[in-house]
Amino acid sequence: MSKTVVYEVEVMFGDCDPAGIVFFPNFSKWMDASSLNFFVKCGVPPWRELVKTTGIIGTPLLEIHTKFMRPATYGERLQIHTSVTEWRDKVLIHKHVVMRGDTVLCEGTETRAFCIKHPDDPTRIKAIPVPEDIKALCS
Amino acid sequence: MSKTVVYEVEVMFGDCDPAGIVFFPNFSKWMDASSLNFFVKCGVPPWRELVKTTGIIGTPLLEIHTKFMRPATYGERLQIHTSVTEWRDKVLIHKHVVMRGDTVLCEGTETRAFCIKHPDDPTRIKAIPVPEDIKALCS
Amino acid sequence: MSKTVVYEVEVMFGDCDPAGIVFFPNFSKWMDASSLNFFVKCGVPPWRELVKTTGIIGTPLLEIHTKFMRPATYGERLQIHTSVTEWRDKVLIHKHVVMRGDTVLCEGTETRAFCIKHPDDPTRIKAIPVPEDIKALCS
Amino acid sequence: MSKTVVYEVEVMFGDCDPAGIVFFPNFSKWMDASSLNFFVKCGVPPWRELVKTTGIIGTPLLEIHTKFMRPATYGERLQIHTSVTEWRDKVLIHKHVVMRGDTVLCEGTETRAFCIKHPDDPTRIKAIPVPEDIKALCS
Numbered sequence: 001m002s003k004t005v006v007y008e009v010e011v012m013f014g015d016c017d018p019a020g021i022v023f024f025p026n027f028s029k030w031m032d033a034s035s036l037n038f039f040v041k042c043g044v045p046p047w048r049e050l051v052k053t054t055g056i057i058g059t060p061l062l063e064i065h066t067k068f069m070r071p072a073t074y075g076e077r078l079q080i081h082t083s084v085t086e087w088r089d090k091v092l093i094h095k096h097v098v099m100r101g102d103t104v105l106c107e108g109t110e111t112r113a114f115c116i117k118h119p120d121d122p123t124r125i126k127a128i129p130v131p132e133d134i135k136a137l138c139s
Numbered sequence: 140m141s142k143t144v145v146y147e148v149e150v151m152f153g154d155c156d157p158a159g160i161v162f163f164p165n166f167s168k169w170m171d172a173s174s175l176n177f178f179v180k181c182g183v184p185p186w187r188e189l190v191k192t193t194g195i196i197g198t199p200l201l202e203i204h205t206k207f208m209r210p211a212t213y214g215e216r217l218q219i220h221t222s223v224t225e226w227r228d229k230v231l232i233h234k235h236v237v238m239r240g241d242t243v244l245c246e247g248t249e250t251r252a253f254c255i256k257h258p259d260d261p262t263r264i265k266a267i268p269v270p271e272d273i274k275a276l277c278s
Numbered sequence: 279m280s281k282t283v284v285y286e287v288e289v290m291f292g293d294c295d296p297a298g299i300v301f302f303p304n305f306s307k308w309m310d311a312s313s314l315n316f317f318v319k320c321g322v323p324p325w326r327e328l329v330k331t332t333g334i335i336g337t338p339l340l341e342i343h344t345k346f347m348r349p350a351t352y353g354e355r356l357q358i359h360t361s362v363t364e365w366r367d368k369v370l371i372h373k374h375v376v377m378r379g380d381t382v383l384c385e386g387t388e389t390r391a392f393c394i395k396h397p398d399d400p401t402r403i404k405a406i407p408v409p410e411d412i413k414a415l416c417s
Numbered sequence: 418m419s420k421t422v423v424y425e426v427e428v429m430f431g432d433c434d435p436a437g438i439v440f441f442p443n444f445s446k447w448m449d450a451s452s453l454n455f456f457v458k459c460g461v462p463p464w465r466e467l468v469k470t471t472g473i474i475g476t477p478l479l480e481i482h483t484k485f486m487r488p489a490t491y492g493e494r495l496q497i498h499t500s501v502t503e504w505r506d507k508v509l510i511h512k513h514v515v516m517r518g519d520t521v522l523c524e525g526t527e528t529r530a531f532c533i534k535h536p537d538d539p540t541r542i543k544a545i546p547v548p549e550d551i552k553a554l555c556s
Contacts (some may be wrong), residue, residue, distance in 0.1 A: 197533035
């Protein structure tokens, strides 16, 4: 069984579009926040701390896949249920389920890599093997 | 003494800019959410309900004035202290103070008008006198 | 051969995150804008016009799938190459390729349905068969 | 006469709120982008370059003041007319006028300071006197 951490957001007026519902890229923003919250709740320092000790600047996205089942609107509280479903050499797969109480609104996976500044070119980034200690904390 | 309602937000990674701090327009977004929360907590229905009974579509901004004192970053919880400091015929003045615990980060005023769809042209909006019942609920 | 329409965006400072690169949900926002631009350039009226004559409120997303190959940063001009790769009964599949000149940065598909307000409940929406005239304009 | 530089944006669907009009903090985002564009067009390197030679990380906002006269919606092209109306020791005052062709939609001022990382604490920033060479380029 993998750890699941729940992150809660309240939908703001400014998160909604002219159809009166959440503008869909905000679900990606919230999944991203929930990914970071997942690591922090598992005991991993925030990226701005981790970069000082390990060089890790974060876990940029390689790929996302999201299904939108039901809309949400402002004033509602949503819960994002986040876990890691797979660890590969250099990537991890996150699963996020966005719920409003018992109702599933949206489901997504994210493929992420731990990255550092590229040693030869600080304007680029470079994936590194998943650090074992982080994997242990999050499994 | 005017009512003050506190709205809490957690800063997300995606709210921050390349300087690593909250991208300032997000403070305006949060003040806007806090304004809506203020009305709801005072007993005013959300705009999508109110429009059905009164035609009021919301309280668009006429003017904002914001001072930024200290930055914030992701993972922090902020509190927006919101009140109405003045009611005029057709506008109200909101004051918002964004705090992180005891520290003031940002202060702003908003001038807002209650608006309906323009009776002659549904693509335009029209300010109406501040409804007395809403004023009573919020004072 | 399907029609391809190119939509250009300039990356703003506020589109970028603490890593100094485009915050990834903005690619989804731009693909969404490019989808709308695609329809308009093919001769379909904007949703706010179309709703008056057909009831169609837009083409909400059912699913997105995006791969991120290379980052972008502020000040850069990007081109989103958008087409429809498949028309089914009630959905269409968009393909978007985000380029910076000759370099592919990001590729994604969107599954969209044409929707109207639900006849029994105006707070819900309902998918309708893809209108033949719109399909003809866009193919 | 101060230099005026015009920055153009196209309003996207995702920039608009449930009232169908631009969500107002986006005007601040665009003014910010227009400020950066102003400096670049005047010959100042982008912040990510400037930081390497001068330590300047950008020009964070101290204060904004914005008046909203007319709304805008998606698909429209807006022009932001940006200038510096005042240079003080450590701050500059920007004026931005957002127009849609000949129509003024929104006007705002920004008070900005040139900042570096604080020498004693890299998590803080510090305002420096306006660099004379930048002032000369932009006046």
